[in-house]
Amino acid sequence: QQGIKMKRDRWHVLESALLTIVASGTVYAFGAYSSALKKKLEISQTALDISSLASNVGNYNGLPGFICDQIGSVKSAKVGAYCIGLGYGALWLLVAYGSLRGRSAAIAVCFCNFVWGFGSGLIDVACIAVCVKLFPDQRGRVVGLLKSLYGLASSLIVLFAAYLVGSITFIGVLALLAFTLPLVNASGLSLSNYTELNQLEEDNDDIIPDTEASARLNKIIRRVFLLASCTGSVATAAVIAPTIFKQSKVLDLAVAIGVVLGLFFVSHRENTTNKKNIQQTPLMSHAQQPETTKENTLAGTQDATPYQALRRIELWLALAAIVPSAGQGLMVINNAGQILAARNATSATQSVAVALISVANCLGRLGTGFAADRIATYGKPRTALLVLTALVGCFAMLVLYISRVNIGGALLGVIIAGASYGALWTLLPTITSDLFGLQRFASNYMLCLPFIILASLLFSTVLAATVYSDHTNDDDDSNDDDNTCTGAACYDLTFLITAGCCLFGAVIASFLVVKTKYLYEFR
Numbered sequence: 052q053q054g055i056k057m058k059r060d061r062w063h064v065l066e067s068a069l070l071t072i073v074a075s076g077t078v079y080a081f082g083a084y085s086s087a088l089k090k091k092l093e094i095s096q097t098a099l100d101i102s103s104l105a106s107n108v109g110n111y112n113g114l115p116g117f118i119c120d121q122i123g124s125v126k127s128a129k130v131g132a133y134c135i136g137l138g139y140g141a142l143w144l145l146v147a148y149g150s151l152r153g154r155s156a157a158i159a160v161c162f163c164n165f166v167w168g169f170g171s172g173l174i175d176v177a178c179i180a181v182c183v184k185l186f187p188d189q190r191g192r193v194v195g196l197l198k199s200l201y202g203l204a205s206s207l208i209v210l211f212a213a214y215l216v217g218s219i220t221f222i223g224v225l226a227l228l229a230f231t232l233p234l235v236n237a238s239g240l241s242l243s244n245y246t247e248l249n250q251l252e253e254d255n256d257d258i259i260p261d262t263e264a265s266a267r268l269n270k271i272i273r274r275v276f277l278l279a280s281c282t283g284s285v286a287t288a289a290v291i292a293p294t295i296f297k298q299s300k301v302l303d304l305a306v307a308i309g310v311v312l313g314l315f316f317v318s319h320r321e322n323t324t325n326k327k328n329i330q331q332t333p334l335m336s337h338a339q340q341p342e343t344t345k346e347n348t349l350a351g352t353q354d355a356t357p358y359q360a361l362r363r364i365e366l367w368l369a370l371a372a373i374v375p376s377a378g379q380g381l382m383v384i385n386n387a388g389q390i391l392a393a394r395n396a397t398s399a400t401q402s403v404a405v406a407l408i409s410v411a412n413c414l415g416r417l418g419t420g421f422a423a424d425r426i427a428t429y430g431k432p433r434t435a436l437l438v439l440t441a442l443v444g445c446f447a448m449l450v451l452y453i454s455r456v457n458i459g460g461a462l463l464g465v466i467i468a469g470a471s472y473g474a475l476w477t478l479l480p481t482i483t484s485d486l487f488g489l490q491r492f493a494s495n496y497m498l499c500l501p502f503i504i505l506a507s508l509l510f511s512t513v514l515a516a517t518v519y520s521d522h523t524n525d526d527d528d529s530n531d532d533d534n535t536c537t538g539a540a541c542y543d544l545t546f547l548i549t550a551g552c553c554l555f556g557a558v559i560a561s562f563l564v565v566k567t568k569y570l571y572e573f574r
Contacts, residue, residue, distance in 0.1 A: 061185050062267075065193065067236040068178040069317060071128055072197050074135060074232040075174040076204025077225055078106060078167070079409070084221055088160060091146050091219065098157035104512075105161040109168025111504050115176045116497025117357075124177040128237035131173030136230025138167025143222040167229070172500075174233050175201065180493040183484050188424075190484055191433065192268040195420015195477045199275050200317070202412040202473055206282050207313070265424065271317065272417055278313045279417075283410035285309075287403050354488030360495050365486050368563040370502050372437050373475065375556035377503050378510030379444040379549045380472020383465050384408060385511045386542070389519065390465065393541040394456045404462055408469035415473030423481050432571045433485060434564045436478055441557035443471040448550035455539040485570060510549060518545045
């Protein structure tokens with residue numbers, strides 16, 4: 052009975068993590084209220100871009116991982132809840148009641164964005180860290196599930212509240228939801244119940260091996276796939292016919308209720324009490340790992356501290372492969388509207404592209420999680436998926452380049468780029484745990500995240516912006532914010548350079564595959 056109770060607790064942790072990480076994913080909702088910030092606080096587009104970068108620095112600076120390893124997932128999620136609530140709350144007060152304008156307001160927005168970005172990072176790593184430890188044999192699927200909801204959260208939150216309230220009030224709703232969700236569910240992220248489970252398994256010969264966990268996770272994956280498909284359909288309808296949603300509060304309320312029911316549908320689990328249907332796998336405490344076996348070589352990977360990880364060539368090969376793939380995704384996500392606008396697409400089409408990227412991002416994370424577990428089951432290295440991800444990113448850039456000013460080609464290209472970028476976010480934590488173990492997973496995972504900021508700076512802030520500016524219709528009487536570019540030349544060079552970098556990343560990833568092949572041979 053104790054084994055059955057603990058098994059239920061393992062799935063309860065996953066349920067709590069699925070709901071908690073939605074709060075972390077609200078960082079992608081910045082675009083829903085950024086225009087209101089710019090207008091209300093009288094800040095420039097450049098200042099707005101810098102404030103967006105501040106949130107990324109807070110999210111990806113690496114410190115949340117070290118904090119999580121020191122204080123555990125429960126406390127990390129709670130601290131993250133306070134940070135994200137404080138950041139959004141202060142931002143709402145600044146916009147709704149503050150008197151700051153211009154440069155002073157821009158500095159305050161940067162501070163708020165950094166705080167809620169930092170809170171998002173704490174919540175994200177807390178959820179990922181606890182679940183990869185509890186599902187070592189299904190870590191790919193679990194990470195894919197969590198990261199897919201992280202990517203889908205912005206669409207869900209926009210559908211839940213953006214049409215019911217104004218842009219400014221929406222920030223207050225964000226503060227409330229992003230604070231409440233992790234605070235309510237954080238206690239479910241505890242590993243304390245598993246401290247002596249390995250010894251319990253040795254004494255419990257009647258508990259059969261873990262052969263059904265993957266099937267249960269696949270069922271949850273199908274639910275998230277259905278939720279993502281419905282979200283994409285509704286989001287597309289909302290941007291094609293916005294007046295319907297703006298004029299019908301009943302429809303808006305129905306969509307909001309649908310979002311709540313969808314989250315319940317994804318996270319709800321059936322109670323299983325039949326012992327024959329209860330499957331068991333080695334579960335780890337905060338400082339305990341299962342012994343190495345022929346069936347589970349990766350669970351016995353030798354743990355590495357962050358210092359030891361930094362001295363291993365595998366980390367640097369992985370980072371060299373990751374930066375181009377992350378760069379192409381961030382470049383497309385940050386410039387999707389302008390890429391379509393350069394081809395004379397309507398504003399509705401630009402909005403559809405953003406919605407489609409969000410859904411493709413989610414599905415890319417889901418599918419890659421499933422594939423990562425499948426190929427490892429057959430003794431093939433998960434790192435091979437890094438090669439595929441880089442090649443898909445290269446293909447996306449070539450589609451965008453070859454399509455020239457064709458709008459359909461642009462939509463296809465941004466969808467492929469979004470899926471490739473989503474796949475990367477499943478592979479990053481999964482491969483990190485494969486290479487450096489689970490005991491210091493949070494710290495080692497966070498070592499990689501500053502390179503996401505580097506990718507954004509190189510490919511989006513520097514490369515794409517420079518090429519775009521060189522082909523802008525400059526005019527002596529126009530200011531920088533009014534300059535626009537039309538035609539294929541606006542991004543052609545960006546697409547070609549990024550494609551070449553992704554191809555180089557695929558080559559580097561191939562070396563990583565050879566270097567890490569031994570880890571997966573005896574699964």
